[in-house]
Amino acid sequence: MDADISENLKRIRFEIGEAKAKYRKPDDDLRIMAVTKTVPFERVNAAVGQGITLLGENRVQEYLEKKDFYSKEAEVHFIGSLQTNKVKYIIDSVSMIHSVDSIKLAAEVDRLAAKKERCMDILIEVNIGGEESKSGVSPDRLYELISEASEFENIKIKGLMTIPPIGRSESSFEQMQRLFEDIRTKRPEMNILSMGMSSDYVAAVKYGSNIVRIGTGIFGSRK
Numbered sequence: 001m002d003a004d005i006s007e008n009l010k011r012i013r014f015e016i017g018e019a020k021a022k023y024r025k026p027d028d029d030l031r032i033m034a035v036t037k038t039v040p041f042e043r044v045n046a047a048v049g050q051g052i053t054l055l056g057e058n059r060v061q062e063y064l065e066k067k068d069f070y071s072k073e074a075e076v077h078f079i080g081s082l083q084t085n086k087v088k089y090i091i092d093s094v095s096m097i098h099s100v101d102s103i104k105l106a107a108e109v110d111r112l113a114a115k116k117e118r119c120m121d122i123l124i125e126v127n128i129g130g131e132e133s134k135s136g137v138s139p140d141r142l143y144e145l146i147s148e149a150s151e152f153e154n155i156k157i158k159g160l161m162t163i164p165p166i167g168r169s170e171s172s173f174e175q176m177q178r179l180f181e182d183i184r185t186k187r188p189e190m191n192i193l194s195m196g197m198s199s200d201y202v203a204a205v206k207y208g209s210n211i212v213r214i215g216t217g218i219f220g221s222r223k
């Protein structure tokens, strides 16, 4: 039943290995996240059994229904758009939130993290294509958001995340890489760039991604 997952991961690891050898330094960190939306927990655990150590969750409700059944060997990052009133449901069990795109959301994560006496790692989501329909902060407001959000004591900004416009992955990733490198000269602790999905992870590796978020490529198409 899960043979497809093992085949898919073999292919993905091979392609990432090739791209890494070509474009990156050998010791560059690069993780494959398995994106679990609509996937039954048994299949998620099968991926963990194949060496996946990072899961990506989009939907709060679906995550809450599945999380107790997940293998404890993988850590969970929240990657979907997040309403401030839902942060309380995930603050205990995820180790990073990739989709922070406003000071209001950053403030709520900070407030709840403080209450739990923890520090939450976050990424700032960038709307690199300037698309109206998409979440994420626009590139020209990114620096302001980083500077404001870095005042909070119970969140730590670890880097950037993006979902590029359809058909413009490569140029968007290149822009993201430039932003990321520029920010890193001032804030070396921001060392994570989360980009690349099933259709464009090879290009993302080329432009410096260190978390590729792959759903259908691992689990097959969503029902």
Ligand SMILES: *Cc1c(COP(=O)(O)O)cnc(C)c1O
Pocket: 035, 037, 058, 079, 080, 163, 197, 198, 199, 213, 214, 215, 216, 217
């Ligand atoms: C669904 C999703 C992915 C994975 O998409 P695939 O095309 O299935 O690989 C990655 N990132 C986010 C934010 C997603 O919502």
